[in-house]
Structures are given as C-alpha cells and as structure tokens.
Amino acid sequence: MERDDQRFTAAIWMAVLAIFAAFTGLLSPEALTVPEGEQNDEGDAEFTSARQAPEADCEGISFEDMFYYDYAEFLVDLNDDWDSADVRAEAFVNGTNGDIVRTDLEELFDGLPNGNNSWLSTDERDGVRTVGLECVVETYTRIGLRDGPSHRGGQGVDWNNLTWTSDGMTLEEWNLIPEEHPERQDCQDEWGAPAGSPTCEEIPVVPTNSCGPTSCSIIIWLNGSVVFDQLTDTDDFTLAMVGRNLTNALFSYTFPEIPGKTLRMANTYEEKDCTATYTEDDDEEPDYGVIYTTRDECVSYIAQEGREYDLRAVTGGTEFSTHFTYNLLDWPAYKVYFFDFTTAPPEIDNAPLWTANAPVDGDLLPVASLSVAQTVIGSEQVDSWFTDELGAGLLTIDCTGGSEWALNEVAANTWDVTPPAAGGAGSISCEAVDSAGQSSGVRSFTVASPLTLSLDVTSSLSSVELTVSSTDHTPANMQVDVELVQVGASISGGAALAQAGSSAITFDLAELSPGHIMVEVTANGDGMAEMSYEYDLGLSKLSIPPTVEVTGFEWLEADYILFGNFNDADGDYVAFTLSLDGVQQGQIVINGNQWQTDEIPFDLLIEGVHSVTVEACDTSGECTSVTEEVDNTFLFEEIDAGVTLPTTTTDDGGGLPGPGLGIAVMALIGAGLASRRKRE
Numbered sequence: 001m002e003r004d005d006q007r008f009t010a011a012i013w014m015a016v017l018a019i020f021a022a023f024t025g026l027l028s029p030e031a032l033t034v035p036e037g038e039q040n041d042e043g044d045a046e047f048t049s050a051r052q053a054p055e056a057d058c059e060g061i062s063f064e065d066m067f068y069y070d071y072a073e074f075l076v077d078l079n080d081d082w083d084s085a086d087v088r089a090e091a092f093v094n095g096t097n098g099d100i101v102r103t104d105l106e107e108l109f110d111g112l113p114n115g116n117n118s119w120l121s122t123d124e125r126d127g128v129r130t131v132g133l134e135c136v137v138e139t140y141t142r143i144g145l146r147d148g149p150s151h152r153g154g155q156g157v158d159w160n161n162l163t164w165t166s167d168g169m170t171l172e173e174w175n176l177i178p179e180e181h182p183e184r185q186d187c188q189d190e191w192g193a194p195a196g197s198p199t200c201e202e203i204p205v206v207p208t209n210s211c212g213p214t215s216c217s218i219i220i221w222l223n224g225s226v227v228f229d230q231l232t233d234t235d236d237f238t239l240a241m242v243g244r245n246l247t248n249a250l251f252s253y254t255f256p257e258i259p260g261k262t263l264r265m266a267n268t269y270e271e272k273d274c275t276a277t278y279t280e281d282d283d284e285e286p287d288y289g290v291i292y293t294t295r296d297e298c299v300s301y302i303a304q305e306g307r308e309y310d311l312r313a314v315t316g317g318t319e320f321s322t323h324f325t326y327n328l329l330d331w332p333a334y335k336v337y338f339f340d341f342t343t344a345p346p347e348i349d350n351a352p353l354w355t356a357n358a359p360v361d362g363d364l365l366p367v368a369s370l371s372v373a374q375t376v377i378g379s380e381q382v383d384s385w386f387t388d389e390l391g392a393g394l395l396t397i398d399c400t401g402g403s404e405w406a407l408n409e410v411a412a413n414t415w416d417v418t419p420p421a422a423g424g425a426g427s428i429s430c431e432a433v434d435s436a437g438q439s440s441g442v443r444s445f446t447v448a449s450p451l452t453l454s455l456d457v458t459s460s461l462s463s464v465e466l467t468v469s470s471t472d473h474t475p476a477n478m479q480v481d482v483e484l485v486q487v488g489a490s491i492s493g494g495a496a497l498a499q500a501g502s503s504a505i506t507f508d509l510a511e512l513s514p515g516h517i518m519v520e521v522t523a524n525g526d527g528m529a530e531m532s533y534e535y536d537l538g539l540s541k542l543s544i545p546p547t548v549e550v551t552g553f554e555w556l557e558a559d560y561i562l563f564g565n566f567n568d569a570d571g572d573y574v575a576f577t578l579s580l581d582g583v584q585q586g587q588i589v590i591n592g593n594q595w596q597t598d599e600i601p602f603d604l605l606i607e608g609v610h611s612v613t614v615e616a617c618d619t620s621g622e623c624t625s626v627t628e629e630v631d632n633t634f635l636f637e638e639i640d641a642g643v644t645l646p647t648t649t650t651d652d653g654g655g656l657p658g659p660g661l662g663i664a665v666m667a668l669i670g671a672g673l674a675s676r677r678k679r680e
C-alpha cells in the first residue's frame with residue numbers, strides 16, 4: 001500500500017485537506033463502536049483500520065494516516081454534567097517533516113489552477129480553512145466512555161463514543177507559510193481566486209537551501225467541543241481509546257469533582273494485536289485488493305495492569321494523563337486501551353508518608369526573588385515528598401504559617417509565598433492528608449532566599465560575567481548551576497558558593513543568537529530543598545550587522561542589474577530593500593548568499609547620475625547598506641554603430657554574472673521615474 005501522502009485523489013481533496021487544516025484529525029479515530037461483522041471470534045471489537053480509504057464526508061479518516069507530527073498534546077476537560085467536554089490540542093511538526101506536510105497538502109490541489117506545482121500559496125491555505133470546520137465535525141474522536149463495571153469491548157457493547165460539535169470550534173496554525181521565508185513570492189490565479197488574488201503569496205514546499213526552523217517547523221492548534229450520552233454512574237466507569245498510529249501523543253483528561261469522593265484508578269488494560277491485516281478495498285487505488293500484514297518483528301501482547309499514567313487532584317476535579325506511542329513500522333497492528341475508574345476505597349488504605357527525598361523539620365525552602373510570588377510546593381514536590389496507595393497526586397496538601405510572607409494555595413496542592421521587600425526569613429508548616437483523613441504528620445520549614453545574582457553588563461556581543469553571592473541564609477556546601485537559555489539553545493556554568501562569599505561565572509555567548517536571554521538557576525545545599533528558578537535579568541546578546549558586498553553589475557540594453565553577496569555572522573534571516581535616489585523601489589532576489597536587483601529601466605529615468613542603494617537588515621534590526629552611483633547619460637546620446645558603450649565600474653571589481661530574471665523595478669513617475677515592474 002502506498003503512503004497516504006501519495007494516495008489521495010482529487011475526488012476527496014476537500015475532505016482531506018480540511019482535516020489537515022482543522023487539525024482535529026489528530027483526534028480522528030477508528031470508531032470504538034464497530035459493525036457486527038467486524039467483531040472477532042472472541043467477541044472483542046476489531047477496530048476499523050486506520051488505513052481505510054477516506055470518504056468524501058470525512059468519516060473514519062485518522063489524522064496520523066495523512067500527517068506525521070513529532071509530538072502532540074490533547075487536553076480534554078469534561079463538563080460538570082458528564083455529557084460533554086471541551087478539547088484543546090496542539091501539535092508540533094519539526095524540521096524537514098514540515099516539508100512532508102506542505103508537499104502532501106499541495107498535492108491535494110492537483111487539477112486546480114496552479115495546484116500541485118510544488119509551491120504552497122496563501123490562497124490554497126485559505127481554501128483549506130474554508131471547509132475545515134465542516135469536515136472536522138464528521139470525524140471520530142477515537143474516545144469512548146462506558147459507566148458501570150469494567151468493560152473490554154465485545155458483542156453489542158455501546159461505548160458511548162464522544163462526537164464533535166461545531167459550536168465554538170476554532171482552528172489555528174503557525175508557520176504553514178512562514179512570513180519570513182527567504183523564497184516567499186507573489187502569485188496569482190490560485191485556487192480560491194481564479195482571476196488572481198492581489199494578496200496571494202507562495203513558498204516552495206521544499207526550500208532550496210537546508211531546512212531550518214524558520215522555513216520548516218509548524219504548530220497547529222484546535223479548540224473544540226464533544227458531546228456524549230450522560231454518564232449515570234460516575235462512581236465506576238471505563239475510558240476506552242484506540243491507539244493505532246498515535247506515534248507520540250500525550251492525552252490529559254480532567255474529570256469533574258465528585259462531592260465527598262475521591263476518583264482513583266481501579267485497573268488498566270492494554271492490547272496490541274500483530275495478526276491484524278488490511279486489504280485495500282478502494283478500486284481507484286493502484287494497490288486495490290492487496291493484503292497488508294505486520295512485520296515479523298511486531299509482538300502481540302495483553303497487559304492487564306501496569307500502564308503508566310499520572311492521576312492527581314486539581315482545582316475542580318481530578319486530572320488523568322498518559323502518553324501514547326506507536327511504531328509505524330508495525331502497521332497495521334492495532335492497539336487498544338481501557339482505563340477503569342472508581343470511587344470505591346482501596347482494600348488497604350494506610351496513612352500517607354513523607355519520603356526520604358522530602359525536607360525534614362527546620363530545613364530551608366528556598367525562594368529566588370523578593371516581593372514576587374513563588375511556588376514552594378507544587379506537583380513536582382508532592383510527587384517527590386509523599387507516597388500513598390492511591391498515588392501522591394490524590395493527596396491533599398495543607399500548609400499554614402507564612403506570617404508576612406503571604407502564603408496562598410493558588411491551585412490544588414500548589415502553594416505560593418510572596419517574600420516581603422525587606423527580605424529576611426519566614427516559616428511554614430505542611431502535611432499531606434488522604435481521602436480517609438489520615439495525615440502524614442506535620443513538618444515545619446524556613447523560607448528564605450539563599451543567593452543573589454548580578455551581571456557585569458546586561459547586553460554584550462561576546463561574553464558576560466554573572467556573580468552569585470551568598471545571603472544570611474546560604475546553606476553549607478551549596479552548589480549552584482546556571483544556564484543561559486534561549487529557544488532551542490543554552491549554555492551552562494556552575495560554581496560552589498561558600499557561606500558569606502561570592503563566585504563569578506563567565507559565559508561565552510558565541511552559541512546563542514542575538515536577543516533576549518533567560519537565566520535558569522538550580523541550587524543544592526545541606527539542609528535545603530532543591531532550588532530551581534528562571535530569572536529575567538534583562539540580559540541580551542547584541543547583533544552583528546550583516547555584511548553586504550557588491551561584486552558586479554550588468555546592462556541588458558537600457559536595464560541595469562546590480563549584484564553581490566552577503567553574510568550575517570549571527571545566522572539571522574536577512575531582508576533586503578532597494579532604493580533609487582533615496583526612494584524605495586523594486587525588489588532584491590536572493591539565491592543562497594547572493595543577492596541581485598530587479599532590472600532597473602534607466603531609459604525611463606531622467607538623464608544624469610543616479611544612486612542605487614541596497615540595504616540589508618537582520619531580524620535584530622541591525623542594517624548595512626551599499627550605494628552605487630550610475631550614470632545613464634550614454635542612453636540619451638546617439639551612438640554610432642560599432643562604438644562600445646561606456647560602463648560603470650565597482651570598487652570591488654570582478655563580477656558574478658547573475659541570471660536574467662526579466663523583472664523590472666518600480667519607479668516614481670512624478671520624480672522622473674516610471675513603473676514597469678511585472679511578474680512573468
């Protein structure tokens with residue numbers, strides 16, 4: 001069977017591309033309820049194959065069948081009435097996988113004006129958005145709920161599948177057509193605007209140069225709602241999911257609070273069947289009738305417990321989350337999951353305990369900044385400091401004290417303090433209580449700042465020195481690790497900090513990009529809980545302006561072309577502008593590290609010397625410009641046959657002949673300039 005990005009036909013293009021734009025295909029499932037004829041001999045549900053040919057109404061199409069993502073998160077919040085839920089989703093496509101997405105989408109426009117021409121346009125993108133919502137409503141969610149005793153599928157089981165509703169659904173994407181793509185250009189006669197759209201722009205589905213984050217990565221978001229039959233028994237219910245092709249996705253469900261009761265996990269069940277086969281039944285496909293089986297390395301299994309998950313109390317309810325993976329090499333093997341929830345108490349219910357990782361009485365709970373609210377106990381601390389049969393996440397953490405330190409529970413089991421401007425130290429006492437009211441016992445802690453930070457400069461091109469200084473509350477044997485962080489890059493350093501001392505750490509900024517830098521600090525010491533905090537000290541790396549060089553020029557009859565090369569030491573994207581006699585006109589064409597002006601019609605300018613200025617600006621706003629003085633007097637003189645025309649020289653000499661693009665430059669008629677630019 002061919003890959004899905006090679007299988008889609010023009011007959012279903014609107015349905016499929018709509019699912020891509022809508023992104024709810026991420027939740028598009030095989031249905032949990034299947035026709036009776038698709039039950040296996042044991043009566044368990046034989047879930048519909050994810051590779052089944054999609055229908056024009058978008059039913060049964062799985063997002064993973066046509067769109068590879070690197071990672072996705074789905075947040076499902078059930079409403080208080082237990083008959084509907086809000087869904088938020090976010091998916092990330094990294095690096096060259098963005099090329100695959102754009103290529104697949106562009107191929108869906110085959111047969112339409114300028115469709116499937118290896119260029120993805122804003123008109124095509126808008127066409128996708130136009131039909132996206134309507135298509136999403138028809139897809140499945142691959143999620144089912146069944147109240148009552150535990151279930152594992154079988155003959156006649158109604159799984160109460162969650163289904164989409166169009167009310168309030170929104171779809172967004174980032175960077176499908178990057179704003180700063182170096183090859184972005186105008187276009188016309190695209191789908192959605194047969195006569196040509198004045199705002200149409202397009203990019204190649206695969207960039208000419210190596211793929212980077214600006215030209216490739218994509219993020220897609222969905223906000224929507226689902227409905228299902230109301231659960232009548234929330235004390236016992238099973239959540240079922242189809243996991244086929246969920247290559248790397250985190251699902252998180254928030255269940256409403258059940259007054260006076262604690263929702264816990266009773267059991268989990270996971271099954272993978274490598275004997276599953278798939279037969280292509282679409283007679284329009286080239287592999288019609290072909291039967292596909294899993295690879296020999298695929299291993300079937302049934303796991304009746306042991307599924308990894310996280311269950312914790314949150315404000316207004318209980319949050320359950322688990323991470324799904326699927327090896328695409330195992331297709332068409334199917335995977336199913338069942339999670340049994342109950343409010344019944346466990347057979348053995350001991351009191352919660354403090355762990356060996358927890359701070360002891362009198363230990364320091366560190367804070368980083370004065371007059372700023374900071375978390376001293378959150379989910380990370382709860383999981384590390386306590387243990388209980390139902391899981392630490394379901395405990396209730398109670399804290400008191402703080403005095404002038406403004407102790408507040410800002411969310412379930414999340415406690416903040418706000419240190420006073422004068423600093424000093426405070427004290428708080430905390431305990432963990434389980435659903436039976438049993439306590440871990442109370443421990444009291446000091447809260448104070450163990451260190452301060454200072455910079456020698458707040459902006460630099462090359463290096464910066466950060467000084468870590470002790471306070472009156474610095475513990476013995478304190479080790480401080482510092483990381484300077486930007487998106488996608490970081491540099492590290494560390495130092496030992498003595499009581500009543502300071503230590504300087506020097507950072508070389510060469511590996512960071514121009515722009516803002518955050519400072520992440522981790523500290524450990526005797527008698528202190530670990531400190532981890534991200535500081536904004538106003539630190540930034542300066543940008544080096546791009547270098548621009550003129551390497552030559554060319555006359556095409558009366559048209560003048562200037563060309564050269566450029567470089568940006570910081571690796572920033574560089575944007576070019578072209579000006580004639582101080583007025584911005586025309587465009588610069590970029591090819592790798594070379595630039596070339598449009599054809600400038602000097603016969604339409606007044607006679608004399610004119611300045612041609614090329615300005616290059618990087619994303620940090622640093623700019624460099626070069627100017628050439630061009631005399632067009634010879635164009636207005638009678639020239640005898642065989643007489644060589646005078647030429648203009650450059651300071652750098654040489655020349656890299658550029659391709660003739662046949663694109664004239666914009667000019668101002670009122671200033672003695674004329675416009676004759678057109679797109680071939």
